[in-house]
Amino acid sequence: MKLVLTGAAGRLGSYLREPLAKLADTLVSSDIVEDIGTLYPGETYVRADLADADAIHALVEGADMVVHFGAIGDERPFETILGPNIIGCYNIWEAAYRHGVRRVVYASSIHAVGMYPKNERIGIDVPHRPDTFYGLAKCFAEDLARLYWEKRQVEAVCMRILSCAKVTNARALGSWLSYDDLVLLVTRAIDTPVTGFSIVYGVSNNDRAPVDNTAAHFLGFQPKDNAEVFAAEILAAAPPADPTDAGQFCQGGPFASVPLGESGTATMGIVDDRKR
Ligand SMILES: NC(=O)c1ccc[n+]([C@@H]2O[C@H](COP(=O)([O-])OP(=O)(O)OC[C@H]3O[C@@H](n4cnc5c(N)ncnc54)[C@H](O)[C@@H]3O)[C@@H](O)[C@H]2O)c1
Secondary structure, X not given: OEEEEEOOOOHHHHHHHHHXXXXXXXXXXXXXXXXXXXXXXXXXXXXXXXXOHHHHHHHHOOOOEEEEOOOOOOOOOHHHHHHHHHHHXXXXXXXXXXOOOOEEEEEEEHHHHOOOEHHHOEOOOOOOOOOOHHHHHHXXXXXXXXXXXXXXXXXXXXXXXXXXXXXXXXXXXXXXXXXXXXXXXHHHHHHOOOOOEEEEEEOOOOOOOOEOOHHHHHHOOOOOOOHHHHHHHHHHHOOOOOOOOHHHXXXXXXXXXXXXXXXXXXXXXXXXXXXX
């Protein structure tokens, strides 16, 4: 099996490269950066800009599946999001269709539905309710994925990842996806024989998970980690709760309260603990 991984130089990509290189016969890792360092056995690196259709078509040709993680990973002005996150997704799906790729495994986001209050415990079937231009691009990609399944039979697993990062704040007690559970979810999204068009949440087995992820059962995704182990320490240090702050009561966290175009991650204390 030949896999293409976009966003390979990113934080989540750094945890996916080694297991995907083991799972595939050939892994083609890709990103816009010059170099991603030492390659794993079976891995090659191709530099490509997601917004460059010719480059993406050349990248995807001959692949069985594409694991699409490349994107601007934060809120930015619409004009900045447009190329990598919107046109980039069109290029990936169109290339997948033209080159007979079976499935795209896609890093969607909770920010596609980030304005829902957390006490509604949403499933995968609620209407899109993005919190940012970044979230709007994820909505576009999910609809694109559905369109390419229904009209062109390209399968897709859209994983609405909540927050895959070291637990540093109270929101993450519900939203955490551990790196091990990320690898498990992506592996199941690849090795499940038939997925059609699917949406699942990317979240660990947290006591406080604010979403209903029963839709992920058919993938055999049984997350192993639970952020509750961090609860005592995190809650003791948490700032005073403000029930009027959308950033505290909505799924999207700070993305739900930032002005459009301004960084949502700036206040989240994300640790750059990428695998090196
Ligand atoms: N980290 C999370 O908690 C989280 C949550 C939900 C969704 N996601 C999604 O998961 C994916 C990976 O997230 P991450 O945290 O590793 O982000 P990251 O920023 O560390 O990685 C994204 C990678 O995409 C690459 N990229 C950006 N623009 C590009 C372009 N024009 N062409 C080619 N590559 C380009 C970057 O160079 C970077 O290496 C993203 O699609 C993100 O939206 C992440």
